[in-house]
Amino acid sequence: MTGVSLAFAAALAGLVFGLMHFVALRRTVELYSGGRSGLAAAALTLGRIAGAIAFFGLAAKLGALPLLSSFLGFLLARTLALRAARRTA
DSSP: OOHHHHHHHHHHHHHHHHHHHHHHHHHHHHHHHTTOOHHHHHHHHHHHHHHHHHHHHHHHHHOHHHHHHHHHHHHHHHHHHHHHHHHHO
16 A cells, blocks of 8 residues: 555544544533443443554554544544534534
């Protein structure tokens, strides 16, 4: 795999991971604000953090370019999540 294709694949993976991350974050906020079980919200929070550590740790093992590309994909997912949240608010 060439450097450019690896970077593109990492950015796409970062986007997908980021979308899952921010969906889980939204669900966590809904649980906390709804006064529901703090255990479920805490589990989602720990899962998001563990997932981020594992995902970015793997990207770092692949090198600097995949790490930066995956982070750019993650930031794009953040932007999309914020836009969606503003539309529903």
